[in-house]
Amino acid sequence: MKVTEADVLRVAELANLELTSEERVRLLKDLNSIVEYVDRLNQLDTADVPPMAQVSDRYGVDQAKTGTQRFAYASRDDVLHGLRPSLERQEALKNAPKSDGEFFKVPKVIER
Amino acid sequence: MDLNLLTIESARTAVQERQITATALAESFFRKIQSEDGNIHAYLELCKERALAQAARMDSLADKGELLPPLAGVPLAIKDVMATRGVRTTAGSKILNNFVPAYDCTAVTRLEEAGAVLLGKTNCDEFAMGSSNENSAYGPVRNPRDLSRVPGGSSGGSAAAVAAGTAVAALGSDTGGSIRQPAAFCGVVGLMPTYGRVSRYGLIAFASSLDHIGPITRTVKDAALLLRIIAGRDAMDSTSAEVPVSEYSQEIGRPVRGLRLGVPKEYFGEGLDPEVGALVQAAIQALAQKCGCEIVPVSLPHTEYAIPAYYLIATAEASSNLARYDGVRYGFRAAEAGTLAEMYRRTRDQGFGAEVKRRIMLGTYALSTGYYDAYYLKAQKVRTLLARDFDQAFQTVDAIVTPTSPTPAFKLGEKADDPLAMYLADIFTVVADLVGIPGISVPCGQSREGLPVGLQVLGKHFDEGTILRVAHAYEHARAAS
Numbered sequence: 001m002k003v004t005e006a007d008v009l010r011v012a013e014l015a016n017l018e019l020t021s022e023e024r025v026r027l028l029k030d031l032n033s034i035v036e037y038v039d040r041l042n043q044l045d046t047a048d049v050p051p052m053a054q055v056s057d058r059y060g061v062d063q064a065k066t067g068t069q070r071f072a073y074a075s076r077d078d079v080l081h082g083l084r085p086s087l088e089r090q091e092a093l094k095n096a097p098k099s100d101g102e103f104f105k106v107p108k109v110i111e112r
Numbered sequence: 113m114d115l116n117l118l119t120i121e122s123a124r125t126a127v128q129e130r131q132i133t134a135t136a137l138a139e140s141f142f143r144k145i146q147s148e149d150g151n152i153h154a155y156l157e158l159c160k161e162r163a164l165a166q167a168a169r170m171d172s173l174a175d176k177g178e179l180l181p182p183l184a185g186v187p188l189a190i191k192d193v194m195a196t197r198g199v200r201t202t203a204g205s206k207i208l209n210n211f212v213p214a215y216d217c218t219a220v221t222r223l224e225e226a227g228a229v230l231l232g233k234t235n236c237d238e239f240a241m242g243s244s245n246e247n248s249a250y251g252p253v254r255n256p257r258d259l260s261r262v263p264g265g266s267s268g269g270s271a272a273a274v275a276a277g278t279a280v281a282a283l284g285s286d287t288g289g290s291i292r293q294p295a296a297f298c299g300v301v302g303l304m305p306t307y308g309r310v311s312r313y314g315l316i317a318f319a320s321s322l323d324h325i326g327p328i329t330r331t332v333k334d335a336a337l338l339l340r341i342i343a344g345r346d347a348m349d350s351t352s353a354e355v356p357v358s359e360y361s362q363e364i365g366r367p368v369r370g371l372r373l374g375v376p377k378e379y380f381g382e383g384l385d386p387e388v389g390a391l392v393q394a395a396i397q398a399l400a401q402k403c404g405c406e407i408v409p410v411s412l413p414h415t416e417y418a419i420p421a422y423y424l425i426a427t428a429e430a431s432s433n434l435a436r437y438d439g440v441r442y443g444f445r446a447a448e449a450g451t452l453a454e455m456y457r458r459t460r461d462q463g464f465g466a467e468v469k470r471r472i473m474l475g476t477y478a479l480s481t482g483y484y485d486a487y488y489l490k491a492q493k494v495r496t497l498l499a500r501d502f503d504q505a506f507q508t509v510d511a512i513v514t515p516t517s518p519t520p521a522f523k524l525g526e527k528a529d530d531p532l533a534m535y536l537a538d539i540f541t542v543v544a545d546l547v548g549i550p551g552i553s554v555p556c557g558q559s560r561e562g563l564p565v566g567l568q569v570l571g572k573h574f575d576e577g578t579i580l581r582v583a584h585a586y587e588h589a590r591a592a593s
Contacts, residue, residue, distance in 0.1 A: 010480070012473065015460075016453075018457040018458065033531075038424055039420075041424075041490050041491065044414075055573075056308055059308075060306070073354045097444070107449055107450060
């Protein structure tokens with residue numbers, strides 16, 4: 001498959017990136033060379049192969065258990081504080097680029 | 113006291129036996145960092161106050177004549193992708209240039225509870241994306257063994273600090289080889305534990321199904337000691353496994369005679385530097401002749417598909433994980449933006465470096481409508497085939513031995529303009545991340561130019577004990593020859 005300029009624009013928009021025109025040219029070239037390389041996966045017939053999103057459900061768990069039972073050890077009761085109290089508001093706002101002491105501040109979203 | 117020769121065991125013993133106070137030891141490391149790290153740039157941030165407070169705690173325990181905890185006074189470095197409460201944590205990115213976490217990574221907590229003294233945060237490729245440490249927004253790390261060369265990546269700062277003697281040991285993270293490859297390039301030991309063995313809580317996410325925390329050390333025994341401390345179930349990470357943790361430092365003393373070691377032919381073909389190949393073959397011979405292991409040829413037929421599968425899965429997960437960096441709650445925010453959407457885009461445009469943007473773009477592409485089945489889903493199916501390769505091989509062997517990297521450390525700038533060439537530097541390491549098995553890199557000699565080469569030992573899930581035993585036996589056989 002070939003990546004087009006339109007693809008680069010579409011994907012940048014999905015990824016919330018703007019990109020300079022130089023960056024777009026460079027990414028078009030890089031993505032095409034990487035995509036050309038990864039296309040070799042099509043040499044493999046995987047019609048009957050199940051996908052594997054993660055390894056946690058295959059190894060180190062009790063295979064005799066199924067479904068959520070297999071991960072019962074990792075669940076907890078749905079309670080107010082869970083494993084630890086939430087961060088205090090002030091602590092949570094400490095790293096904010098802009099806040100009013102109560103909320104994170106961002107540019108206006110809705111024009112009136 | 114020669115700081116370059118200290119191990120975890122000798123540092124702790126020195127503090128326990130009052131040959132030196134933990135405070136004096138920490139101060140001598142800070143002096144050494146001050147005088148020697150300028151050329152190497154392994155550290156991004158030092159946490160002197162925190163280190164000296166911890167050292168003082170250990171000294172007061174020692175004053176009372178109490179038995180000290182297992183890492184008492186041992187000076188360690190932490191890769192800057194792990195959150196440290198009150199200590200700036202950047203992940204090597206401009207977008208986190210002013211981020212000060214409100215909590216500690218579980219692995220860091222466990223080290224400090226065991227008495228370790230944290231010296232500072234080490235340089236790395238931005239968001240751990242890279243194989244040379246050249247993608248750090250704060251400038252590259254240089255290889256202490258040859259300053260014109262890269263230390264490897266992405267845990268380049270951690271490996272360089274251990275190699276340069278500016279830390280006794282360090283924590284790194286490995287998503288496609290980022291602990292093992294820099295360990296090989298810098299001539300130190302790097303251990304990636306099984307997926308789920310060490311909690312990822314507080315590890316800044318790159319690719320969540322592939323991210324691991326592990327030790328970088330001078331000796332295999334030190335890796336065993338650190339793993340024992342950081343391993344084990346943590347309620348704060350739902351993927352951390354409920355599998356018992358062994359006394360690895362005792363396990364490594366068990367004989368390896370009769371262990372069956374697989375040598376996969378796919379790892380010794382085209383692209384392998386002949387000098388690296390010869391050194392690794394010699395190491396395998398030593399394991400057979402001096403240690404009494406049985407060498408068994410095996411095949412991992414899907415090896416050549418590991419890199420393409422990896423770069424689709426890792427970038428897809430990264431594109432999702434990095435969506436959180438939007439300039440709202442923490443980190444960098446672009447100054448001039450009229451609307452919220454503009455603020456997101458400009459913040460990300462200015463905050464992320466070229467490689468991170470490249471991977472976000474590739475990952476977003478692989479997940480986007482019309483391409484999901486062809487790329488992301490396909491890669492996940494190939495991941496199953498790779499897992500089956502190893503399941504099959506491990507029916508007949510106890511561990512697998514390979515080179516860690518196809519070449520020794522390359523020059524700064526050598527691959528900086530060719531992303532694909534850089535990705536291929538991970539060709540022998542990515543598969544263990546995809547399959548979730550543990551792997552260790554142990555030094556096995558050096559090239560004619562004096563560059564270190566690593567032997568990689570891969571093991572079964574949750575069987576770190578065996579790969580540590582093999583690496584330890586080899587390390588001792590090599591030292592004796």
